[in-house]
Amino acid sequence: MDNLGTLSSALLALGLVAVAVALSLYERLDLERDIGTAVVRSFVQLSAVGFVITFVFGLKNLGYVALLLGGMVCFAGWTSSRRAGGVPGAFPVALFAIGVAAVATLGLLVILQVVPPTARYLVPLGGMVVGNSMNTASLTLTRIREDLGSRRLEVEAALSLGATSRQAVSTILKRSLKSAMIPLIDSTKTAGIVFLPGAMAGMIIGGADPIEAVRLQIVVLYMLLGSVSIAAILVGLLSYRSFFTPRHQLRASLLKR
Amino acid sequence: MAVGGVGVWKLLLRGVRCLLIFLFVGLFKIEVSGLRYEVDGVGILNGVDARLPAGEVLGVVGPSGAGKSTLLRAVNRLIEPTAGEVYLDGVATGTMDPLELRRRVGMVFQLPALFGESVEEAMLYGARLAGKEVSVGRLLRMVGLEEAMAEREPGSLSVGQQQRVSIARALALEPEALLMDEPTSALDEAARNRIEDLVRELNRTLGLAVMFVSHDLAQVKRIASRVVLILDGKSEGEWGVEEFFSGSVGDRAGHFISGGH
Numbered sequence: 001m002d003n004l005g006t007l008s009s010a011l012l013a014l015g016l017v018a019v020a021v022a023l024s025l026y027e028r029l030d031l032e033r034d035i036g037t038a039v040v041r042s043f044v045q046l047s048a049v050g051f052v053i054t055f056v057f058g059l060k061n062l063g064y065v066a067l068l069l070g071g072m073v074c075f076a077g078w079t080s081s082r083r084a085g086g087v088p089g090a091f092p093v094a095l096f097a098i099g100v101a102a103v104a105t106l107g108l109l110v111i112l113q114v115v116p117p118t119a120r121y122l123v124p125l126g127g128m129v130v131g132n133s134m135n136t137a138s139l140t141l142t143r144i145r146e147d148l149g150s151r152r153l154e155v156e157a158a159l160s161l162g163a164t165s166r167q168a169v170s171t172i173l174k175r176s177l178k179s180a181m182i183p184l185i186d187s188t189k190t191a192g193i194v195f196l197p198g199a200m201a202g203m204i205i206g207g208a209d210p211i212e213a214v215r216l217q218i219v220v221l222y223m224l225l226g227s228v229s230i231a232a233i234l235v236g237l238l239s240y241r242s243f244f245t246p247r248h249q250l251r252a253s254l255l256k257r
Numbered sequence: 258m259a260v261g262g263v264g265v266w267k268l269l270l271r272g273v274r275c276l277l278i279f280l281f282v283g284l285f286k287i288e289v290s291g292l293r294y295e296v297d298g299v300g301i302l303n304g305v306d307a308r309l310p311a312g313e314v315l316g317v318v319g320p321s322g323a324g325k326s327t328l329l330r331a332v333n334r335l336i337e338p339t340a341g342e343v344y345l346d347g348v349a350t351g352t353m354d355p356l357e358l359r360r361r362v363g364m365v366f367q368l369p370a371l372f373g374e375s376v377e378e379a380m381l382y383g384a385r386l387a388g389k390e391v392s393v394g395r396l397l398r399m400v401g402l403e404e405a406m407a408e409r410e411p412g413s414l415s416v417g418q419q420q421r422v423s424i425a426r427a428l429a430l431e432p433e434a435l436l437m438d439e440p441t442s443a444l445d446e447a448a449r450n451r452i453e454d455l456v457r458e459l460n461r462t463l464g465l466a467v468m469f470v471s472h473d474l475a476q477v478k479r480i481a482s483r484v485v486l487i488l489d490g491k492s493e494g495e496w497g498v499e500e501f502f503s504g505s506v507g508d509r510a511g512h513f514i515s516g517g518h
Contacts, residue, residue, distance in 0.1 A: 153370040156335055160364035161383030161426065162356045171372070247355045249337055253296055 014039070057119050065119045069106075069126040073099045076134035084141030086254060089242045094137045097234035101133040101227035102126060108226075114219055125223065128199070132224050133231035136180050140235040143176035148243055149255040156250060165244035173236050180232045188221050197221065285344070286311040286434050286466040287332060287362070289492075292341035294327055301327050302338070303490040307468075309434065309483075314460050314467040316481030316498070318474060320513070324490040325470040329436045332468065333362045345434075360387055363427030365437045369419035371411035376402075376422055379411045384429040391429045400425040400455060417448025424455065434466040435459070441476070453480050474514065478502055486510050 017039055024031040056064050077095030084090045106126055108114075115121040148155060151172060158168035191197055200217035204210055243251055287309040294302040302324045309315045317325045330336045332343050334355045343350045350358050360383070371379035377393050384391045394404045400421040411419060420440055427435060437456070441449040457480055459465045471477050477484060477498070484501040486493040493510055504511060 153366065153368060154372055156330075157364075157366060157370040157423075158372070158382065159335060160333060160359050160366075161386065162360040162430065163383070163386055164356065167386060245337060247334060247337060249335055249355070252336075 010043075053119070053123055056123065059119075062117060062119075062122075065122050065126075068123060069102060069130070072127060072130045073102055076130045077137075080134045080137040080141065083138035084145065084239075087141055087145055087239060087242055088254070090141055090239065093235055093238040093242075094134075094141070096238065097137050097231045098130060098133040100234055101231040102129045104230055105129055105223045105227040109219065109223060124199075125220065128220060129223060129227045132184065133227050136184070136228045136232045137235045139180035139183075140176055140232050141239055143179055144172065144236065144240060145243070145255065147172045147176055148240075148250070152250065152252065152255065159248055159250065163248075165240070165248045165250075168248075169240045169243075173240060177232050177236050181228060184224060184228050188225060191217070191221060284310045286346065287468065288344040288347075289328070289332065290342050290344065292328065292331055292343065293339045294324075294331055294336060294490075295339045301490055302331065302341075304341070305487065305490070305492045307485040307492055307495065309466050309468050311466055312460070312464045313482045314456065314469055314480055316477035316484045317468060317470040317487060318472070318477055318484060318513075319487035319493075321472060323487045325487050326438050327490075328487065329364065329438050329468060329470055332436055333359045333364055335359075335364075360430045361433050363430060363432035363435045365420070365424050365427055365435065365440045367439045367442055369411075369416065369423040371419055371422055371426070373411065375407065376409050376411055376414065377407040380407075380422055380426045380429060382426060387430060389430065396425045396429055399428060399459075401451065415448070417444050417451065420444060420448070420452060421455065424452075424459075428459070432465070434468065437467060437469045439470050439472065442472070449476075456480055474502075486513060488513065 017035065021032045021035055023029070024035060052068065056068055074095065076098050077091055080094040080098070081087070081090035084094075106122060106129060109125070110117045110122075115125065148169070155168045155172070159165070187197075197217050197220065199220050200213045203213035203216065243254055245251060285308045287307075289305055289307040292302050292305040293300065305324070305328055307315065307317070307328070317328060319325050327336065331338045332350075334343075334350055334353075338351075345353070345358065345362065373379040373382060376397075380393065380396060381391060393407050397404050397406060402418060402421055402425070406414070406418070411422065414422065420443075424435075424440070441452050444452065453476065456467060456469065460467055469477070469481060481498050483495060484498055485495045486501075488509060493513075494507065496506055496510075500506065501510070502514070504514070506514070
């Protein structure tokens with residue numbers, strides 16, 4: 001068990017990555033570069049964040065926690081807007097949506113005294129909220145653009161009948177939000193049966209009481225559901241506007257890419 | 258009868274309005290003037306002039322890719338022209354509320370694109386948004402469909418029937434003019450003939466002005482009273498339908514008519 005904490009164990013785990021790379025090469029999936037980048041980046045980033053978190057824990061000042069979370073939100077917003085390439089104004093939209101999702105859910109947990117306002121809770125929980133909101137924001141942005149492209153005829157027909165851009169896009173918006181949220185809803189439904197969620201698995205491996213681990217995991221799942229819904233809805237409501245002019249015209253040139 | 262009274266008043270108001278428009282603006286329901294439309298610096302429309310007199314059917318013809326559909330979309334401001342203007346009863350549409358404009362100038366596309374659970378819902382989409390009371394039965398009869406179809410799912414209708422529902426959907430807003438973008442090109446011959454009959458009938462009974470894009474010159478001959486020819490995004494000229502097909506229309510137009518496009 002002691003080995004798990006050392007660098008050598010991480011290197012041994014790298015052997016499993018070799019399997020993925022081998023598969024990619026054998027099947028010509030062209031994923032080996034991406035896998036390589038992911039391995040190196042995650043190693044560097046996680047090591048760095050380990051030091052940063054240790055540093056923040058030492059500071060005992062919530063201001064630094066807020067600063068760290070703020071940095072995460074900015075990076076998540078940027079990543080998400082890049083994923084949705086070609087949607088103008090995606091960065092501020094994603095930034096705002098992820099930021100609001102993080103502040104609302106973490107704030108609520110602290111105010112209701114579900115978790116204590118310490119770096120030990122806020123940093124990892126914040127990381128989960130921001131990460132999941134980021135994925136949802138990217139999915140929503142991409143889905144809206146794709147659906148607008150494939151259902152352009154319907155949207156323009158609705159506009160031609162005197163619908164506002166909001167009305168013309170409403171069915172598409174509903175579907176995009178739904179498909180962006182379904183992965184998390186499904187994994188929440190099957191939690192404990194199909195898989196043990198990460199936080200809980202980590203706590204149990206780390207030696208915590210399973211019941212305590214479950215309590216925290218339930219908090220985490222509900223928190224994620226809340227933040228992901230907030231992020232998806234905000235992204236949906238804010239981003240569709242960039243596909244239309246103020247005079248309720250579809251900017252068709254944005255849909256081709 | 259109260260309903261009849263309202264109808265008479267409406268007709269009377271419409272008559273007075275037509276008279277005023279005739280006196281002060283001229284005869285044109287829609288006038289397109291020097292219209293240009295560019296995307297990323299590439300000209301799709303490079304100067305189009307066209308006039309649709311009230312109560313007439315204007316056929317818009319030209320080779321594919323000439324900008325006919327783009328012209329229609331610019332008329333009800335589904336796209337914003339780069340330069341030039343479209344006038345509705347002499348009023349610049351660029352200054353109008355686009356939603357109001359689109360309610361006054363209906364549009365029918367190449368494919369029906371109906372949405373809703375039932376034909377009734379699909380047909381009343383625009384009217385409901387506008388808060389307009391419409392008789393479903395009357396609308397269906399107007400486009401030659403049975404009233405019983407109101408409950409059917411739109412997808413269960415033939416494409417020709419769906420296209421008639423999409424015409425009814427535009428008519429539900431009681432538009433002053435109708436823009437039709439190759440409405441029969443996805444239909445078989447029988448369905449095409451029925452749509453053509455319908456357009457003629459709407460034009461005759463409602464006095465509806467229609468701008469009809471078609472790549473089929475024989476069709477234009479059958480339903481249009483005037484013709485505008487678009488070549489490479491520019492209007493080549495406007496003619497009465499007999500004049501256009503008489504052959505005395507200049508080289509470029511003659512070349513197009515004789516199938517040289």
